[in-house]
Every structure is written in structure tokens, then in C-alpha cells.
């Protein structure tokens with residue numbers, strides 16, 4: 177049998193037999209080289225309670241070339257693209273070793289959720305958010321876990337998330353912004369989506385708010 | 401890691417090489433055909449050979465093995481100083497991107513530290529977890545046993561090929577195969593089966609083009625030395641060859657005096673120390689040819705994979721960038737059809753000549769400027785020169801940006817036209833050549849006698865390339881006396897080339913061949929002379945600092 181197939185089959189079987197790790201693997205189609213992996217968000221992080229799914233492609237020269245992985249579930253994390261799910265992790269690139277497996281790589285992704293690396297970001301905007309205001313970042317990450325990964329509802333700490341369950345998703349919370357800030361510029365006559373877009377790009381959060389003048393925001397709003 | 405500069409001293413060392421670098425692959429004597437060609441070429445020779453012209457650069461083609469000899473010199477030098485074997489010296493040099501001075505400095509400072517960084521030896525104390533985030537997830541394949549002391553001059557040869565025949569059944573941690581008994585490991589003792597090593601190294605070399613091949617164990621930074629790579633590849637000599645080629649490329653890419661031939665599959669290198677510094681490129685165009693084929697012509701100074709004489713690299717690149725940026729506005733010009741401005745019927749260009757005659761109304765005009773041909777054929781040939789006066793008028797009536805676009809289009813139009821005409825003349829020649837071959841059979845003409853067309857077409861092609869780049873240069877030249885002289889040369893060359901092109905499009909019949917041959921040969925000699933003048937004068941202008949630019953060109957401000 178083809179060495180790659182033998183190894184992948186064994187890896188899938190090992191993962192099935194291992195009941196402790198809570199890592200699951202399933203076929204996407206008939207090919208054993210296109211899989212969907214999943215794991216629970218790590219405890220004690222904003223991802224806790226979420227169920228995270230990862231698209232896995234096994235390259236022809238696996239295990240000598242790294243697995244190709246990206247998040248299917250939307251994740252708010254400095255090393256994961258909030259738009260595409262692309263992952264910035266060294267073992268998926270240069271630091272790949274053929275002794276790594278599907279399971280160990282998924283565990284690495286899980287631990288990546290525990291320890292973001294904002295200095296080597298995949299999503300620069302999210303990384304900026306993480307750097308300026310940790311608590312606001314975590315709140316947003318938790319909100320994403322709730323709406324995209326089926327995590328528990330964010331505890332309305334300090335702020336009123338008055339959207340009833342099942343109603344339209346709160347786009348301000350998704351962008352990690354304050355409702356008061358968005359309202360402020362919306363009142364000047366700009367479209368809400370535009371305001372959200374510009375404030376997110378400018379990282380209008382936490383201590384940064386004091387550094388960005390109203391004129392600057394308006395200037396950006398007029399440009400966009 | 402690439403910001404090391406080679407000293408000038410370093411620049412000389414290729415020329416101290418006493419070994420003759422013979423570029424003739426087979427070393428055979430020239431054949432009779434070559435001799436004939438020599439005599440034949442004498443008909444066309446304008447100036448004697450031997451003396452290097454001012455637009456030519458001194459360069460030397462090096463084969464893969466020539467470069468390997470140079471690499472070996474460095475390796476010998478380093479292994480002599482450090483008292484290490486060749487394999488170790490090579491890895492150290494590769495790690496330091498072949499910067500010998502820096503390597504010597506670092507090695508003298510801390511030999512064991514650099515040996516560890518270069519993947520030759522392991523840290524003697526079990527190091528901190530490897531700097532990868534998933535380190536805690538290592539599956540325990542690493543055995544922290546047998547850490548070797550690196551106090552003494554390290555050597556990689558000792559434990560190179562540990563092909564172990566173990567008694568216990570070995571399960572390879574990569575392929576999970578327990579039937580394989582042949583294993584290999586580097587000095588770290590991370591054992592894997594031979595076929596996994598083979599697949600891994602092959603994938604690194606073939607798919608990633610990587611010559612720096614680390615141990616397969618997670619977090620282990622030992623690097624596979626050459627004998628290990630060779631042994632793992634076994635009978636796959638093609639991949640081993642590719643590995644050696646990657647090593648040569650790495651060496652060449654870190655030596656300012658060398659450049660790898662950009663032609664696909666080619667493994668030649670060109671040495672051109674006189675064009676190694678950035679400042680030298682402000683006054684010369686280092687067009688070089690690799691030893692594999694005379695067609696492998698490229699610029700040593702920039703990324704342009706063809707001869708861009710007479711214009712220097714910075715200006716040529718600037719022009720190409722501009723053309724790319726403005727390509728949409730200029731796209732319409734590239735179209736191969738135009739309308740006759742007398743009868744409006746559509747005319748398609750199918751030869752390289754710019755002298756157009758409308759099939760319908762017989763109106764003769766110039767393809768480039770659409771002006772009547774009568775004005776081009778006589779004393780004042782002004783198609784090459786952008787009429788600043790006319791553009792002044794345009795500026796009055798139109799917006800300034802429109803005028804500058806028109807100015808650009810004037811040059812771009814001619815630039816693109818020479819490119820297109822050159823291609824068309826090659827196509828036309830392909831047809832002619834067939835006819836000439838037939839004629840050789842049906843008439844009394846010899847092979848030599850029908851070659852004049854080929855020679856002429858080659859010359860036309862070459863000159864159109866020169867002309868093409870002269871328009872890029874003229875676009876950036878500050879107007880004034882010097883530019884006018886430049887454009888005079890350009891016009892003379894252009895006129896000569898158009899005349900020759902026209903001759904080449906004449907129908908060939910067996911009985912007109914002798915006269916045609918005479919005419920074409922004369923014209924070819926003349927065109928060749930004009931091209932020499934164009935290139936020579938422009939090159940001299942650079943050396944004399946005669947050219948002034950109307951924009952900011954790198955190296956001139």
C-alpha cells in the first residue's frame with residue numbers, strides 16, 4: 177500500500193481510538209486526503225465552550241511536506257485570519273517535522289488559541305486590537321465564539337448586549353467596537369457599516385481612542 | 401543575513417585562478433562548416449575582432465563544475481584554517497552565506513556556538529524547548545541521550561552514516577512501518593527508516609528547492625551533510641545533481657561577481673566583476689552571454705532577461721515599470737490593424753517593414769506615424785523625433801496631462817513597434833528560409849550563397865532591439881544638443897533598418913538572387929555599422945557623463 181495512505185489511515189484510526197483528547201477527524205468526501213478536524217476551545221480562554229472546525233488537506237508528499245490547514249469556524253485571534261481562516265503557525269511552515277501528525281497538529285492549533293503570538297500576526301487588525309486592549313479583545317473573541325462556534329452567550333460584563341437571542345447579530349460587537357463610538361459618528365450622517373469599517377481599521381479602541389482625533393476619523397470616513 | 405559585502409580584494413580572486421576554464425564542452429576543433437561560416441562572416445565584418453568595444457563588457461562564462469571549483473577553494477581555505485573536514489567547512493560556509501571573513505570572525509569568537517547554529521552539532525546541555533509554539537506537544541521521539549561535546553573542533557563525518565541493523569523490531573515514527581530494518585540518523589541519533597529519509601530529502605530538494613535539510617525530528621536543528629544526502633538518495637543521481645545545482649546557485653547568489661544564467665534548465669554562471677558594484681551600472685550596460693548558448697543573453701546588472709543596450713539598467717527598468725503602469729492607456733496602439741488615412745480601409749501589418757502601401761488606394765505611408773512615406777524616404781526623416789513644438793501647441797489647446805500622455809505614446813508607440821516588427825521579421829524569415837532551401841536544390845546556388853538572408857534578418861532583429869531601447873532612453877533624455885545628436889544616430893539607424901527590412905520583403909526568385917544578394921549584403925554591412933555607432937556613441941556618452949535626464953534616474957542625482 178502507498179506509504180502516505182497507510183500512514184493517514186493509521187492516524188485516523190488512532191484518533192478514533194483515543195477518547196481522551198476530544199479531537200475528532202472525519203472525511204469530507206471519499207478522499208482520505210481531505211478531512212475535517214474539530215476540537216473544543218481551550219478552557220480558561222475566550223474560546224472556551226466553542227467547537228472549532230478545521231479544513232485539512234493532506235499534500236501528496238505528506239508527511240514530508242506540512243499539512244494544509246485552515247479554520248472553517250470563524251475565529252477572532254491575532255494569528256488566524258478573521259476573513260479566511262488562514263493560520264499563521266510555524267509548524268505549518270518552516271518548523272514542520274514529518275513526525276508531527278494530524279492529531280498533534282490539531283493539538284497545536286488548540287494551544288495556539290491559548291497563547292496568541294501578536295508579534296507574528298496573520299490578521300493585523302485583530303493583532304492591533306489584542307495589543308491595545310486585552311479585555312476588549314477578549315470580549316470580542318468571546319462574542320465570536322458565541323455566535324460562530326456555538327459557545328455560551330457572552331456575559332454582559334459592564335455593557336448591555338441588548339440583542340435578544342436569535343436576533344440580528346450585533347455587528348458592532350463583531351467588530352470589537354463600542355456602541356457609543358459608532359453612534360457618535362453615525363450621528364454625523366455617515367452610514368453605520370462605513371463607520372464600523374473605518375473605526376475597526378483605525379483600531380478605535382481602549383487607550384487608542386484618545387490618540388485618534390475626531391477629525392481624523394471623519395477624514396477617513398470621507399475617503400472611504 | 402544577506403547584507404554582507406564582499407571586499408574589493410575578494411573581487412580579484414577569480415582571476416588569480418591558474419586553472420584554465422575551458423568553455424568548449426567537447427574541445428573539438430572547429431568543423432569545416434564553422435570555417436566556411438568564418439570566411440563568410442568576413443564579408444560582413446565592419447571592425448576587426450579582438451578589441452573590446454566600449455559597449456561590451458568583459459565577462460567569463462563558468463560551467464557548474466567551474467563554480468564548484470571556486471566553492472572548493474573556499475572550503476579548502478576554511479578547513480585549513482579551522483582544522484575541520486570539508487563537509488563541516490561547507491556547512492559553515494553555507495550557513496554564513498559564503499562570507500568567509502564573517503565566518504572566520506564568528507568562529508574565532510565562539511566555535512561551538514556557530515557550529516550549533518550551522519546545524520553541525522547539538523547543544524551539549526539539553527537546550528530550552530525549541531522555539532516553536534507547539535513544542536509541548538512533541539511526541540517524545542527525541543531521545544536526550546548521547547549529546548556530544550562540541551568543545552573541540554566539531555566534525556560531522558564521525559556518525560554520518562549510521563546504518564544500524566537493530567535486533568529489536570524498529571517502528572519508523574514516520575511511516576509506522578515495522579518491516580524496515582535499514583535506518584539512518586544524523587549525529588543526534590534520531591533514527592528513521594531509509595525510505596523515509598529518501599522521500600524527505602527528495603521532497604526538500606525537488607519541491608522546495610532546499611539545500612539546507614534539517615533532521616526530521618521535531619525541533620532538531622541538525623543539518624544533513626552532503627555525504628548523508630548522497631547516501632540517502634542512493635541511486636537517484638538526478639536528485640543528487642539537482643542538490644549540487646542548488647548549492648551552486650546558493651553560492652552564486654551570494655557573490656556579487658557572479659550571476660546565474662536565468663534561462664530555464666541552464667546551469668551556467670557568468671562572472672563579471674566589472675559590473676559588480678551598483679555605481680558601475682550608472683555608466684555601463686553589462687550584457688553578458690552564458691557559455692551554454694549564444695542565445696542565453698541577459699543583463700548582469702538587473703533582472704531584464706535580454707540585451708537592453710544602449711540604455712542603462714536603472715532607466716530600462718524605469719521605462720518597463722512605466723509601460724506596465726500605463727499599459728491600459730497604451731493598449732490600443734498594440735493592435736495590429738490600422739486604417740488607411742486616405743481611403744479608410746483596414747490594413748493589417750504582416751511584415752516587419754514600416755513602409756505601408758494600402759492595397760486599395762495605393763497610398764504609401766509610415767505605419768508608425770501614419771504620415772506619408774514620401775516624407776520618410778527623402779532627406780528629412782523625422783519619424784523618430786517627438787515634435788516638441790507640436791506638443792507645445794497641443795498643450796495650449798489641451799490639458800497638460802493629455803500632452804504628457806501624447807509624449808509618452810510617441811515613444812511607446814515606436815518602442816512597441818520595433819518589438820513587434822522584430823518578431824514579424826523572424827516569422828517572415830521562417831517562410832523565406834524554406835524557399836531558400838528549395839532554391840538551393842533547384843538552382844546552382846550553394847548553401848553559403850543562400851545564407852545572406854539569415855544574416856540580414858538576424859541583424860535586423862538585433863538592430864530593432866537596439867532601436868526599441870533607444871526610445872526608452874530618449875523618453876528620459878533631457879532635450880538639448882546631446883539629445884538631438886542621440887536622435888540623429890537613432891534616425892540613421894532606423895532609416896537603415898527600415899530600408900533593409902523592405903529589401904527582405906521583396907519576392908525572391910531564383911534569377912534575382914545574385915542582385916538581391918549584393919544589395920542585401922551591402923545594406924546589412926551598413927546597418928551593422930549604424931548599430932555599432934549607436935551603441936558605441938551611447939556607451940561613450942555614459943562614460944563621459946554626457947547624458948542628462950529629465951526625470952530622476954537612480955544613480956544620477
Ligand SMILES: [Zn+2]
Nearest residue numbers: 572575593596
Ligand atoms: Zn519510515
Ligand SMILES: [Zn+2]
Nearest residue numbers: 588590615620
Ligand atoms: Zn535529529
Ligand SMILES: [Zn+2]
Nearest residue numbers: 661666690696
Ligand atoms: Zn545559459
Ligand SMILES: [Zn+2]
Nearest residue numbers: 699701702713
Ligand atoms: Zn540591466
Ligand SMILES: [Zn+2]
Nearest residue numbers: 740743758761
Ligand atoms: Zn487606402
Ligand SMILES: [Zn+2]
Nearest residue numbers: 766768769783
Ligand atoms: Zn513615420
